[in-house]
Every structure is written in structure tokens, then in C-alpha cells.
Amino acid sequence: MNAFSSGAAVTGRFAPSPTGPLHLGNAWSFLLAWLAARAEGGRVILRHEDIDPDRSRQEWMDAIERDLRWLGLDWDEGPNHGPHGPYHQSLCRHLYEKALDKLRARGFVYPCYCTRKELRLMAGAPHGAADGLGDEGAAYPGTCRHLTPEERAHKEAEGRKPALRLLCPDDEVTCFDDLVLGPQRIPLQRCGGDFALRRSDGVWAYQLAVVVDDMRMGVTQVVRGEDILLSTPRQLLLYRLLGGDPPSFAHIPLLHDARGERLAKRHKSLSLAALRESGCSPLAVVGYLARLAGLQEKDEPISPARLADRLRREGSFPWNALPRGPILVPDGAERRWKP
Ligand code: GLU
Ligand code: ZN
Numbered sequence: 001m002n003a004f005s006s007g008a009a010v011t012g013r014f015a016p017s018p019t020g021p022l023h024l025g026n027a028w029s030f031l032l033a034w035l036a037a038r039a040e041g042g043r044v045i046l047r048h049e050d051i052d053p054d055r056s057r058q059e060w061m062d063a064i065e066r067d068l069r070w071l072g073l074d075w076d077e078g079p080n081h082g083p084h085g086p087y088h089q090s091l092c093r094h095l096y097e098k099a100l101d102k103l104r105a106r107g108f109v110y111p112c113y114c115t116r117k118e119l120r121l122m123a124g125a126p127h128g129a130a131d132g133l134g135d136e137g138a139a140y141p142g143t144c145r146h147l148t149p150e151e152r153a154h155k156e157a158e159g160r161k162p163a164l165r166l167l168c169p170d171d172e173v174t175c176f177d178d179l180v181l182g183p184q185r186i187p188l189q190r191c192g193g194d195f196a197l198r199r200s201d202g203v204w205a206y207q208l209a210v211v212v213d214d215m216r217m218g219v220t221q222v223v224r225g226e227d228i229l230l231s232t233p234r235q236l237l238l239y240r241l242l243g244g245d246p247p248s249f250a251h252i253p254l255l256h257d258a259r260g261e262r263l264a265k266r267h268k269s270l271s272l273a274a275l276r277e278s279g280c281s282p283l284a285v286v287g288y289l290a291r292l293a294g295l296q297e298k299d300e301p302i303s304p305a306r307l308a309d310r311l312r313r314e315g316s317f318p319w320n321a322l323p324r325g326p327i328l329v330p331d332g333a334e335r336r337w338k339p
Contacts, residue, residue: 010042012221014068014075015210017049018060022067024270024285024329025225025255025263031289032252033223034073034304036179039311045217046078051089051209061088067272071282072304077217084217089209096204099212100197103166103241109197111162112144113155139193140165161201165194166237174233179250179319181226188237191230211235215244226251227262250319255292256326263329275334284337294321299336 012033016026037044046065050056061079068075079087086092103109114122123138145167147155155162172188196205210231214222229251239246255263263270269278275285283301290307291299295318311317 010037010040010221011219012037013045013219015047016064019055020265021271036317038308039317043076046075048088108167112165113160113162163196163200164198168194186233188233191233207234211238220247222247223250225254255329258331280337
């Protein structure tokens with residue numbers, strides 16, 4: 001809990017990208033996000049992060065809602081109901097535009113004309129990736145920060161469409177208390193450098209969209225995979241520049257398979273649809289995940305609602321019970337979830 005959320009009821013959220021079917025790893029983060037909010041009598045919002053029109057599909061949004069309900073996870077606000085709509089990022093472009101104007105007025109936005117190929121070439125020494133911290137390859141070295149108006153005009157005349165980047169203060173060090181990982185102290189320059197707010201094809205960037213939406217929806221608690229940890233300093237900077245109160249963050253360990261790969265869409269037998277269709281019980285799936293989270297000792301089947309009741313009686317979510325580092329899901333684990 002941080003200074004901004006103490007005392008007030010928690011508002012958590014599910015923020016899925018509808019680019020494919022949900023799998024066990026998504027169920028893991030959504031279950032924890034839901035329980036962490038419900039443990040404190042809080043609310044949960046569902047927001048479809050369908051910001052990339054090429055990758056997002058209505059059928060996946062429908063599937064996500066069905067899968068969440070199958071698991072026993074509900075939400076208080078979401079598509080079609082609630083005071084903080086729209087709950088689809090594709091309908092919020094005007095809001096991202098407004099936030100961009102605000103950042104631009106403060107002098108923090110500049111056009112970047114680099115092509116993907118140029119960015120790859122510049123990335124000769126990928127310090128971001130090499131120290132294991134980079135989630136997007138090498139840091140952008142700020143090449144287009146100081147282009148003169150003439151240079152910009154020249155690039156435009158060549159027909160180049162710019163991306164828009166945020167000018168990140170060089171010496172910014174972000175400190176925050178992670179509910180799972182504890183105190184963090186991360187130099188912003190290790191988070192990919194000046195990051196994109198809008199791609200050259202006009203698609204809004206995740207970093208901006210997620211902050212604008214979490215801010216306007218009053219989200220006070222963000223529970224997500226630790227693979228996103230390095231996005232948090234960038235998002236905290238946006239909170240500061242846009243004048244919003246940041247939520248508290250819990251970056252949770254990811255589920256991995258027996259080969260050490262994180263669970264993802266390609267683990268087809270662990271998609272929630274496959275589990276449902278092969279006759280697995282959602283209570284068994286939840287019971288298994290609850291045991292992984294340290295919430296119960298055995299894989300006993302249980303509903304999210306019963307877990308939440310228990311946690312509410314205990315008064316808070318036991319973040320300390322979560323294991324550290326990647327969590328192994330052995331091959332064939334799903335065989336045990338059939339009655
Ligand atoms: N849509 C993002 C994802 O699915 C959400 C990340 C977040 O929770 O901030 O990765
Ligand atoms: Zn550039």
C-alpha cells in the first residue's frame with residue numbers, strides 16, 4: 001500500500017490485450033489481481049486493451065469475458081456498464097490525444113523519424129538487453145531529440161512519418177515500493193530510453209494508454225507479471241507529468257513450463273478454453289493456482305469467492321506468501337484438474 005491508496009478501498013483491474021486466447025498464466029495474474037482487490041473489499045474493472053487494431057479482435061474479447069466468468073472472476077465495471085467508460089482502448093483515442101497535448105505543452109514530446117532498421121543498427125551495444133533488464137531490446141539513444149527544424153522538415157519531405165517519443169530526464173531514478181518485490185530503485189535510462197507515445201503508423205503506445213486509463217478509472221492497485229516491471233518507471237514518469245496519483249504495484253512471478261519457458265499462447269493445452277473443453281473443473285484450476293500462490297497448502301478445489309471470503313476475514317492479501325522467481329507448472333498438470 002502506498003501513500004496514495006492507504007485507507008481508501010482498493011480498485012483493481014483486468015487489462016487483457018485481446019490478441020489471443022487466455023491461458024493459465026493469464027488466469028494466474030487475473031486471479032491474484034481479483035483476490036488482492038476483493039481481500040480488501042475492493043472493486044475490479046475490466047478494460048479491453050485493444051489499442052492495436054492489427055492484433056486485436058472482438059472474438060478474443062468475447063472469449064476473455066467467457067473465460068473469466070468460467071473461472072469465477074467477476075468485475076464491477078466493464079464493457080456496457082460503469083461510470084468510467086469507454087472500457088475499450090480503441091474508443092479512447094481522443095483521451096490519449098488530450099494527454100499528448102498536455103505533455104507536448106510541457107515540452108516533453110518530440111518526433112522520431114528513425115526506421116525500425118535504423119533502430120536495430122543503432123542497437124549495436126544493447127545494454128538494456130545485456131543486463132537482463134531490457135524488455136524491448138536496446139535503449140533508444142535519443143537520436144532525434146535535438147533535430148533542428150530544418151532536419152525535421154527534410155525528413156518530412158522524404159515522406160517519413162514520425163513516431164512521437166517522450167523526452168525522459170537523463171538522471172531520473174524511479175523509486176517505488178512493490179507489494180511483491182519490495183523497494184525498487186530503477187534508473188529510467190535502463191528502461192529503454194525515450195519511449196514511444198505513438199507509433200509512426202498512428203497507433204498509441206501501451207505506456208501512455210495504460211496510464212491515461214488507469215488514471216481516469218481511479219485504479220489504485222495494479223497486479224501484473226514481473227516481465228512488465230521496467231514499464232513501471234516509465235508509467236510513473238507519465239503519472240508525474242500528467243498530474244495523477246499512481247497506484248500501488250504488485251509485480252508477480254510468472255508461470256513457466258518444464259523447459260523454463262514462460263506460459264504463453266502457444267501452450268495450447270493450457271488455454272482456458274482447452275481446459276474447459278477437456279472437462280477440467282474451474283475450482284480445481286483455481287485451487288491449484290491458490291496453492292502456487294501460497295494461499296492454501298494443497299491443490300484443493302476452491303472458488304475465488306471462497307478464497308476472497310477467507311482473505312477478507314484475515315484482513316489483507318498475503319503478498320509474502322508468494323514464491324520468488326519463475327514458478328514451474330509441470331507437463332500434464334492439467335490431467336489433475338479433471339474430476
Ligand atoms: N494489456 C497489457 C498486457 O496484457 C496490460 C499490462 C498491464 O497490466 O499493465 O500485457
Ligand atoms: Zn529517432
